[in-house]
Amino acid sequence: MTTFTPLGSPSAPANADADGRYRELYDLLYSNGPQARARAEQFLREQLTVAAELPCDLPEAPELLSSWTQQHCAAVARDYAHYLEERKQGGPRRYFSNKAHALFFLQRVAPTKEVDGAWLAGVLEHWQDLRYNGLLNTYLEELGRGDPRHNHVVIYRKLLAEHDCGDRQGLLDEHFRQGAIQLALGQCSEMFMPEVIGYNLGYEQLPLHLLISAYELRELGIDPYYFTLHVTIDNVSSGHGRKAIEALLELIPMEQGRDEFYRRVAIGYRLNDLGSGSTAVIAGFDLQQEVVAMLERKRRFGQHMHSDYCQVEGKTVNQWLATPGHIENFLGALQRKCWIKRHCPPGESRFWQLIEGDQAAMFGVFSGFEKQLLHDWIAGDWQAPQRRPAIRRAPFDDARADEIGADDSELKALQESLEDQSPRQQLRMLIPWLSAQRHCRPAGLFATRRFIECVAHLR
Ligand SMILES: [Fe+2]
Ligand SMILES: [Fe+2]
Incomplete structure (x- = not known):
């Protein structure tokens, strides 16, 4: 038995950076690096110890789960109706103060969203056991059944790419914790199946924040498809929420070990509460602080890049950027020199003109x-004329979906290796390609489609 020490309070503030170890572990598990399995197991035991101390709102017995989830759903629907009414009466957005705030959120939940579904990877091994069918289907749906248009990870990556916010430099260690938990659960499922089932039960319940986020993202001109997709797919009447409960009821022992199994389910369920969740991430945004932190990160690269002909309050730009901790003063000087006119349309600021547009010096x-951070910081109290932004989604058309990676060498190698193999042998070879690291690659998408065919053939 592995010994372990808990990592401190789960409610530790998001800025208490735990020396980068969640990020390091996340990367290790994602790349399936050396000793990934052993590290995943040790990490999970640690996190489960912490989770076991958290309050739990699950009903006492599994038989009560159906009515419990219905009540939960009714409460969410009621709260959301209340939110909509507030907005109809002219109330402000509840989550996102501006577009930069929304992109900040998308960026910080990305390590979790980019491994969407990973906690269920271990159920693939159980494809023959019909009791796992609900979980298996949930996992395959997370993967879009091999269609990139429906693969949740692909959809999220497209969203990040569209707004150019996939960069991870500004993220805290805590932002990698949930993703690391999901990867670890997927890699150690055979030892932790009750915990996987419990985690899945928690993750697949529709939260209020999903509805509000989707509403406000759309308002800010950001395609909310990833979020609305989960509103429909995770529903409790037929979707992943329903399947989560059915799977639990199928897999829990009838008699002996029933209580112990449910106790473990409940601890796995509480793993959902570790790390900084969506609402905590959203609440942690401070525009001024983010602008300064971003420029401080950029400073190291920019400090030798500027020509010396212009001076701001007696110092060249390179001098301003030479040492850490002077960004706020520099921004103040730029405002006094009228290079930045805050609370005005950003286009009126000389600084913004240097950044925006193909001809801009700092293009x-x-x-x-x-850029959105700088834009919204400069704009401040100035409001752009109200105009509902059009949502632009560049969907894959059907033809393109099939063409993606058609001449990818990895895909070709996989296809060749499957030739002359029986469906059963093919299944064994395909399963690794359905893992969190691989399923969104062309070969992984193909493998997912082929896996589904083989299972249908063999059942
Ligand atoms: Fe998903
Ligand atoms: Fe789901």
Whole structure:
């Protein structure tokens, strides 16, 4: 038995950076690096110890889960109706103060969203056991059944790419904790199946924040498809929420070991509460602080890049950027020199003109997210004329979906290795390609489609 020490309070503030170990572990599990399995197991035991101390709102007996989830859903629906009414009466957005705030959120939950479904990877091994069918289907649906248009990870990555906010430099260690838990559960399922089932039960319940996020993202011109998709797919009448309960009722022992199994389910369920959740991430946004932190990160690269002909309050730009901790003063100086006119349309600021547009002197220096931070910080109290932004989604058309990676060498190698193999042998070879690291690659998408065919053939 592995010994372990808990990592401190689960409610520790998000800025208590635990020396980068969640991020390191996340990367290790994602890349399936050396000793990934052993590290995943040790980490899970640690996290489960912490989770066991948290309050639990699950009903006492599994038989009560159906009515419990219905009550939960009714409460969410009621709260959401209340939110909509508030907005109809002219109330402000509840979550996102501006677009930069929304992109900040998308960026910080990305390590979790980019391994969406990973906790269920271990159920693939149980494809023959019909009791696992609900979980298996949930997992395959997370993977879009091998269709990139429906693969949740692909959809999230497209969203990040569209707004150029996939960069992870500004993230805290805590932002990698949930993703690491999901990867670890997927890699150690055979030892922790009750915990996997419990985690899945918690993850697949529709939360209020999903509905509000989707509503406000759309308002800010950000395609909410990833979020609305989960509103429909995770529902409790027929979707993943329902399947989560059915799977638990199928897999829990009838008699001996029933209580112990349910106790473990309940601890797995509480793993959902570790790390910084969506609402905590959203509440942790401070525009001024984010602008300064972003420029501080950029400073190291920019400190030798500027020509010396212009001075701001007696110092060249390179001098301003030479040492850490002076960004706020520099921004103040730029405002006094009227290079930045806060609370005015950003286009009126000389600084913004240097950044925005193909002809701008600093074109390409800032990512889409970084530019949005600067834009919204400069704009401040100034409101752009109200116009409902059009949502632009560049969906894959059917033809493109099939063409993706058609001449990918990895895909070709996989296809060749499957030739002359029986469906059963093929299944064994395909399963590794349905893992969190691989399923969204062309070969992984193909493997998912082939896996589904083989299972149908063999059942
Ligand atoms: Fe999903
Ligand atoms: Fe789901």
